[in-house]
Amino acid sequence: MRKLVILGSTGSIGVNALNVVRHLKDKFNVIGLSAYSNVRLLKEQINEFKPEFVCVGDEKRAEELHRYCGKKVKIFYGNEGLKALASLKPADIVLIAVVGAAGLYPLISAIESGKRIALANKESLVIAGDVITKLFKKHTSAEIIPVDSEHSAIFQCIKNESHRDISRLFITGSGGPFFRKKISPDKITPVQALAHPSWSMGKKITIDSATMMNKGFEVIEAHHLFGIPFDRIKLVIHPQSIVHSMVEFCDGSVLGLLSVPDMRLAIQYGLTYPERYPTKIKLLDLTKINKLEFYQPDYKKFPCLQLALEAARIGGTMPAVLNAVNEVAVHNFLKNKIKFSIIPKVIEKIMKTHKVIKNPVPGEIFEIDTWARRKAEELVC
Numbered sequence: 584m585r586k587l588v589i590l591g592s593t594g595s596i597g598v599n600a601l602n603v604v605r606h607l608k609d610k611f612n613v614i615g616l617s618a619y620s621n622v623r624l625l626k627e628q629i630n631e632f633k634p635e636f637v638c639v640g641d642e643k644r645a646e647e648l649h650r651y652c653g654k655k656v657k658i659f660y661g662n663e664g665l666k667a668l669a670s671l672k673p674a675d676i677v678l679i680a681v682v683g684a685a686g687l688y689p690l691i692s693a694i695e696s697g698k699r700i701a702l703a704n705k706e707s708l709v710i711a712g713d714v715i716t717k718l719f720k721k722h723t724s725a726e727i728i729p730v731d732s733e734h735s736a737i738f739q740c741i742k743n744e745s746h747r748d749i750s751r752l753f754i755t756g757s758g759g760p761f762f763r764k765k766i767s768p769d770k771i772t773p774v775q776a777l778a779h780p781s782w783s784m785g786k787k788i789t790i791d792s793a794t795m796m797n798k799g800f801e802v803i804e805a806h807h808l809f810g811i812p813f814d815r816i817k818l819v820i821h822p823q824s825i826v827h828s829m830v831e832f833c834d835g836s837v838l839g840l841l842s843v844p845d846m847r848l849a850i851q852y853g854l855t856y857p858e859r860y861p862t863k864i865k866l867l868d869l870t871k872i873n874k875l876e877f878y879q880p881d882y883k884k885f886p887c888l889q890l891a892l893e894a895a896r897i898g899g900t901m902p903a904v905l906n907a908v909n910e911v912a913v914h915n916f917l918k919n920k921i922k923f924s925i926i927p928k929v930i931e932k933i934m935k936t937h938k939v940i941k942n943p944v945p946g947e948i949f950e951i952d953t954w955a956r957r958k959a960e961e962l963v964c
């Protein structure tokens with residue numbers, strides 16, 4: 584039985600991860616769970632999976648849980664709590680599925696503790712990819728198994744290959760809800776932007792998919808996970824979401840991973856690697872799909888994509904600014920406080936004023952993150 588910690592267990596990835604655990608119940612023992620504010624769902628999960636350790640967003644919620652669980656469960660809170668759960672001695676696998684920059688705290692802690700990390704949180708690699716790469720060089724027993732479907736696909740395509748034989752990575756994306764539509768970004772509502780054509784995900788990543796910031800993040804994520812330069816990572820729009828990404832090798836051969844779009848597949852592989860087990864997901868029938876299309880991305884229509892690639896090119900602390908301002912802007916768009924069209928404008932404006940630190944340490948990244956959030960709040964309020 585693998586001892587499993589799931590950080591972000593009340594989110595879309597977390598809930599699906601627990602579905603995987605239900606499906607493979609003789610393979611996993613859940614010893615840790617975390618939520619931010621959804622204490623109601625967390626209580627249900629505690630009742631069912633009986634973890635010894637849990638974490639919530641703040642002290643008040645921790646006290647509420649303490650009253651509910653008594654002494655049977657050790658309760659933590661905040662970023663320190665996430666770090667504690669990520670470094671639990673008995674844990675064999677830590678799934679990091681919290682959303683946003685908060686994922687960086689447990690990621691660093693899990694690496695320093697030499698853990699196997701099933702990584703869904705992409706923002707941590709966007710904001711601190713170089714720091715994470717350096718940490719891995721120091722803590723060689725730690726490892727990441729990607730859970731993001733595109734990166735899981737690439738990971739599976741290259742695991743038996745030599746790194747020097749990889750020519751290019753092709754990251755595929757559905758194009759989001761507006762790919763085929765003529766849009767007036769000023770008029771897009773949260774309901775329209777949340778209507779993703781192929782994936783059911785948390786709200787933040789769904790908006791990132793509508794602006795295509797998500798694909799920009801995935802390029803940065805792939806660069807840090809696989810050590811491939813940015814100019815050899817290509818984005819391809821693939822509306823059917825069947826090919827989850829591809830790798831081209833030096834002889835011109837291309838390997839890809841195909842399946843129906845269902846996150847449980849990448850989550851299960853991330854938790855059971857290197858073993859595979861049957862799943863309950865629908866099997867792929869290509870004769871019913873008939874066609875698989877591939878297009879160039881439209882950088883003019885989706886300025887966030889351009890901004891993400893620009894931040895990646897500049898490097899240093901710029902991707903942290905990109906991410907922090909994006910988180911604030913998306914949050915305010917979801918609350919109907921700013922228009923969809925304002926998201927890239929705020930990001931661009933703050934990126935222009937930022938003085939980049941080339942090789943930041945984690946403390947500087949957290950400082951810049953706070954600075955960028957404050958600037959963004961000032962601009963959108």
Ligand SMILES: NC(=O)c1ccc[n+]([C@@H]2O[C@H](COP(=O)([O-])OP(=O)(O)OC[C@H]3O[C@@H](n4cnc5c(N)ncnc54)[C@H](OP(=O)(O)O)[C@@H]3O)[C@@H](O)[C@H]2O)c1
Nearest residue numbers: 591593594595596619620621681682685703704705784785
């Ligand atoms: N959903 C997908 O299919 C998918 C696919 C690929 C990659 N990812 C990545 O996986 C991560 C999670 O995505 P998701 O869609 O599952 O998000 P989600 O549904 O919004 O869930 C986020 C989880 O993180 C918790 N959380 C929120 N803010 C937090 C904070 N400040 N500190 C600690 N925990 C916090 C939430 O707790 P509460 O429920 O209590 O708020 C929830 O458990 C993201 O980085 C996303 O980009 C997701």
